[in-house]
Amino acid sequence: MIDAQLKKDLIAYSKTIGIDKIGFAAADPFVTLKDRLIKQQELGYQSGFEEPDIEKRTNPPLLLPEAKSIVSIALAYPSKLKNAPKSKRGDRRGIFCRASWGEDYHHILRRKLHLLEEFIKGKVPDARCASMVDTGELSDRAVAERAGIGWSGKNCAVITPEWGSYVYLGEMITTIPLEADQPLEDQCGTCNKCVDACPTGALVQGGQLDSSKCIAYLTQTKGFLPDRYRDKIGNRLYGCDTCQTVCPENKGINADHHPEMEPDPEVVKPKLEPLLTISNKQFKAKFGSIAGSWRGKKPIQRNAIIALAHFRETEALPTLYQLLEQDPRPVIRGTAAWAIGKIGTDDAAEKLKEAQITEEDADVLNEMEKGLMFLENQST
Structure with a gap:
């Protein structure tokens, strides 16, 4: 009943x-x-x-x-x-999606x-x-x-x-029987803005998502990001809001009546370079309370490196060189090598070639070659 x-x-x-x-x-x-x-x-x-x-x-x-x-x-x-x-040269910032x-x-x-x-x-x-x-x-x-x-x-x-x-x-x-409510009618109509705006074409068609292409998914993976998506990531550290921000149904909406959901600007739009050398303890203290921290710091750091390459942030090169030479994680070393090539300065090729001598990981060596190829193309 x-x-x-x-x-x-x-x-x-x-x-x-x-x-x-x-x-x-x-x-x-x-x-x-x-x-x-x-x-x-x-x-x-x-x-x-x-x-x-x-x-x-x-x-x-x-x-x-x-x-x-x-x-x-x-x-x-x-x-x-x-x-x-503000994100500015020498002080570039990344962004966490709104759901984080x-x-x-x-x-x-x-x-x-x-x-x-x-x-x-x-x-x-x-x-x-x-x-x-x-x-x-x-x-x-x-x-x-x-x-x-x-x-x-x-x-x-x-x-x-x-x-x-x-x-x-x-x-x-x-287990309690409660009267069901009526579903709402679909009101998207002929609007296709989200599908057209998706940076990677992950929205195959309205209502169908290829998760493997979705930036929100890609930012949470732990391995090397496929080359074809790196330029699409931009400065996103976690998640993607594009299909929401272009939606006409979201225009002018901002719910700010839950204090616990209010974002700390320094947490959700953090400086990129300090992220590269942050300790586990520091990462947990600053980001541990937000949803975007659930995969740990490595994906966030990898994405931060890609974001610095996106900005062509030459000021970050000393830190990227440090990662290339000293970081124990192949994904971070390799992504740093790729970013160094993308940013490209006079000493970048020399740094990559020096690191090649002692590098043993095949994937990292592959990323070094990509970096050197970027530099070669820039010089021709």
Whole structure:
């Protein structure tokens, strides 16, 4: 029997704990999503960060026996950086995407979901619940779409009428039957701005993403970045916002009513060169509280090196030479070699050739050759 009063109470309570939008969906299997995920897998479009078991991703009762409903929540996050420091020669800066501003959203949403669970159990003591955010088995986007939070945009984000796509999503499966909300109609229409603007062509078509090409994914990988994407990264240290910033539904929207989500400009738009020599302890102290730190400092440092090459930052060459000669990590040494060649000065070739003599890693030697080739091309 559907508990209409509990749904009303949950909606009212959600507002008191800072949830911007709440929706309700049946815990039926996600049949259409399953077909789409199988196709994505066949095409090799998955990132590898997802739950590999498609059955778990699409069948809520496998995660919570006797599941009847799913509660979907959305929290709006800021899109504008106040007092943003300037990036200038000799003092270049990188940028973290908006979803990594402020406190790690996983923690924020889990706290909200925990409060909802406690509220439900206070009303229905024998109720069972299972909550998840982003890294859980279910697709946050598919749940939110079914629960009427927003529609699934061509940029592969849920777009809400109130907050655009600048929302964090989480969900809770429960054994309580709650009346489902109506999904919203797709309102993207003929607009194709996000697909056209994607720097790497990762948006194959509206609503279909090849994750292996997506800058948001690429910035989180730990190995050498494929050559064809290095110039596309620009000064991005973590994530990419292009498909959101060009979306007309996001125009003029800036949710700044959650203090814990407010970004520290020096954290989310940090100086690049100091990142190259930052210790693990220093990295954790400065960046540990944001979502973009989850893969550790190496991907961020690699991306910072690429950003310095993007800016042709000659002032950073002494530090890049230091990495080339002393850093124990092949990815950092090799990327530094590539960047040195891209930046290119009179002594760059000599430094690369000196380092070649003692270098034993094949991948690093390959990057050194690329760097030398850049320099040779510049001189001809």
